[in-house]
Amino acid sequence: MNKIQLAKDVYYVGVNDRRTDFFENHIQLPNGVSYNSYLIVDEKVALIDPVEVGFIGQFLANVRSILDGRSVDYLIVNHAEPDHSGSIALLQKEFPEMQVVGNAKTFAPLEAFYGELQNKKVVADSETLPLGQHTLQFFTAPMVHWPESMVTFETTTGILFSNDAFGGFGALNGSIFDDQVDLACYEDDMCRYYANIVGKVALPAQKAINRLSALGIKMIAPSHGLVWRSDLRWVTSRYLRWSGHQGEEGVVIAYGSMYGNTAAMAEIIARGVADAGVRNIRIYDVSRTETSFIISDIWKYKGVVLGACAHYGSMFPNMALLVHEIEHFKPQNKMYGLFGGMSWSGGGVSTLSKHATEAQWQLAADPVEVKGAPIREEDIDRLYALGHAIGEAVKKTEN
Numbered sequence: 001m002n003k004i005q006l007a008k009d010v011y012y013v014g015v016n017d018r019r020t021d022f023f024e025n026h027i028q029l030p031n032g033v034s035y036n037s038y039l040i041v042d043e044k045v046a047l048i049d050p051v052e053v054g055f056i057g058q059f060l061a062n063v064r065s066i067l068d069g070r071s072v073d074y075l076i077v078n079h080a081e082p083d084h085s086g087s088i089a090l091l092q093k094e095f096p097e098m099q100v101v102g103n104a105k106t107f108a109p110l111e112a113f114y115g116e117l118q119n120k121k122v123v124a125d126s127e128t129l130p131l132g133q134h135t136l137q138f139f140t141a142p143m144v145h146w147p148e149s150m151v152t153f154e155t156t157t158g159i160l161f162s163n164d165a166f167g168g169f170g171a172l173n174g175s176i177f178d179d180q181v182d183l184a185c186y187e188d189d190m191c192r193y194y195a196n197i198v199g200k201v202a203l204p205a206q207k208a209i210n211r212l213s214a215l216g217i218k219m220i221a222p223s224h225g226l227v228w229r230s231d232l233r234w235v236t237s238r239y240l241r242w243s244g245h246q247g248e249e250g251v252v253i254a255y256g257s258m259y260g261n262t263a264a265m266a267e268i269i270a271r272g273v274a275d276a277g278v279r280n281i282r283i284y285d286v287s288r289t290e291t292s293f294i295i296s297d298i299w300k301y302k303g304v305v306l307g308a309c310a311h312y313g314s315m316f317p318n319m320a321l322l323v324h325e326i327e328h329f330k331p332q333n334k335m336y337g338l339f340g341g342m343s344w345s346g347g348g349v350s351t352l353s354k355h356a357t358e359a360q361w362q363l364a365a366d367p368v369e370v371k372g373a374p375i376r377e378e379d380i381d382r383l384y385a386l387g388h389a390i391g392e393a394v395k396k397t398e399n
């Protein structure tokens, strides 16, 4: 394998995962994911974040191809989640003298997962670790993404090893750096990663970004996705916008429909949104699109219209999953509307209303509930008006 170099003595040794269908066993991975790892070969050798255990063979081959017979002195564990930490026990067998470096909160989850670990080295916030020419400095970043999360800054090259922060879904297709790809094609994978992994902890992420901004960062090397070396502003501005809940002009219409009637209502609403002048309209059938994609666009855009047919006096089950995820991730500053079919009892729209009230979004128009199919002029007008109202509200709302 060609050596992939970030700077003098600093190498990429990560792996691509193109075989896992669901990240954390629930988030679809149509484009795969990368588990990034970095090796600094100096008077001391430091390996920064290992990889998911199923890729240990390729990972060790990558590491050994750089080491030229040397061993690893330090394994830096920025994050204990198993997609990174899973291979620690095997790495310790491979490099028995290696010290495992983490902060005061790192080892409790690690040992809960993998049993007692040897050669632990606990570092404090802002503590440095000299490697020779290079020096590592550690900064705790609680809840980005777990309580023990930290980032590591290499002071001579200005590289921030940011772990989950600034990461994205999608395996690396030969290109490792931001200037080697069309970033417009990458944005959806990155936003979906943000919304479903980091979005829940938007505030701590924003605090961490603000704190680290004084470091003079020249490169950001996350544990998933592209390494940012050319246009750091591209990625940091998006993180600040997303973590600040600043939605773009656009409307997401997500519906659950048993017989196609609520689906037909969504089409009428979308025409109202379009006639109000909104250009970004995303329509999702919750039975056909995995929730993480919908959450991503809800995070991205200002307007949300949720539609659910009734199901035994409540809402359509797949819509209940989406609502659960909205309550979990808490995207804010949304204009919203609700609609759905009554079946014989109603219940879809009223159940949605209860949850929407808890989300503290701003209602753009009264909910529309339709008996049977949307074939009567009056119902069609109400649905169109709902779409038009939310379209106008989104056009008017400023961040």
Ligand code: FEO
Binding pocket: 079, 081, 083, 084, 145, 146, 164, 223, 224
């Ligand atoms: Fe990529 Fe929170 O682990």
